[in-house]
Amino acid sequence: MNNKMKLKIQTLPHYDLDNWGLPSYGSEGAAGFDLRAALHTGQKEALRELFEKSNANGYSIIKTKTKGDKNATKLNIPSGFVGIIPTGICIEIPQGCELQIRSRSGMGMFGSLVIAHGTGTIDSDYRGEILIGLRNMNLTTRVIRRGACIAQAILAPVYRAEWEQTTTLTETQRGQNGFGSTGL
Numbered sequence: 513m514n515n516k517m518k519l520k521i522q523t524l525p526h527y528d529l530d531n532w533g534l535p536s537y538g539s540e541g542a543a544g545f546d547l548r549a550a551l552h553t554g555q556k557e558a559l560r561e562l563f564e565k566s567n568a569n570g571y572s573i574i575k576t577k578t579k580g581d582k583n584a585t586k587l588n589i590p591s592g593f594v595g596i597i598p599t600g601i602c603i604e605i606p607q608g609c610e611l612q613i614r615s616r617s618g619m620g621m622f623g624s625l626v627i628a629h630g631t632g633t634i635d636s637d638y639r640g641e642i643l644i645g646l647r648n649m650n651l652t653t654r655v656i657r658r659g660a661c662i663a664q665a666i667l668a669p670v671y672r673a674e675w676e677q678t679t680t681l682t683e684t685q686r687g688q689n690g691f692g693s694t695g696l
C-alpha cells in the first residue's frame with residue numbers, strides 16, 4: 513500500500529538544516545516523524561504575545577556556549593509550567609488532512625514532559641511555525657536543549673461534519689450506556 517504523501521515544508525532561519533536534516537521517521541513503520549526544539553535567542557521576542565497569554569513567569573531561555581551555533585540555547589521549564597517551543601518549520605497540510613502533535617511516549621512516561629493540551633492539531637489552512645506546548649509534570653525543573661526531539665507528528669485524514677438534523681438516532685445494543693458500562 514502506498515501511504516506516502518508529498519508535503520511542502522519551509523524551514524526558518526533558526527532551524528539547523530545542516531545538522532538536523534528535514535524531520536524524519538525513526539523507523540520503517542513509525543507513524544510519526546520527530547519534531548525538534550529549534551530554540552533560539554530571539555524567541556522570547558518572536559513569541560511575545562503567546563508568552564503574555566501563558567504562565568510564562570517561570571519560563572527562561574538561557575544562552576549556552578555551543579561552538580559554531582549562534583542560536584545555542586536551552587529552556588528551563590519549572591515543575592507544573594508550560595514551555596512554548598518553536599520547531600523552526602512550517603508545513604502545508606493538504607485539505608482533508610491534519611497533522612496531529614503528540615507526546616513521545618518515552619518523554620511522557622519517563623521524563624514527565626507531555627503535550628500541554630493533550631494532542632495538538634495543525635490545520636490545513638495554517639501557514640505559521642509549528643509550536644509545541646510542553647507541560648512539565650515532574651516535581652522538579654526540566655531542561656530542554658536546542659535540537660532535542662520533543663514531540664512526534666502524525667499526518668491523518670479528516671472528515672468534516674455536515675449536519676442532518678433528526679429527532680431519533682439509529683438503535684444499537686449499547687444505546688446510551690457509556691463510561692465503564694461494559695466493565696472497569
Ligand SMILES: O=c1ccn([C@H]2C[C@H](O)[C@@H](COP(=O)(O)OP(=O)(O)OP(=O)(O)O)O2)c(=O)[nH]1
Nearest residue numbers: 613631632633634635636638641642643644645
Ligand atoms: O500544538 C499545536 C497546536 C496548534 N498549533 C497551531 C496550528 C493550528 O492550526 C493553530 C490553531 O490551533 P487550534 O485550532 O488547536 O487552536 P485554537 O485555540 O482553537 O486556536 P484558533 O482560534 O486559532 O483556531 O495553531 C501549533 O502550532 N501547535
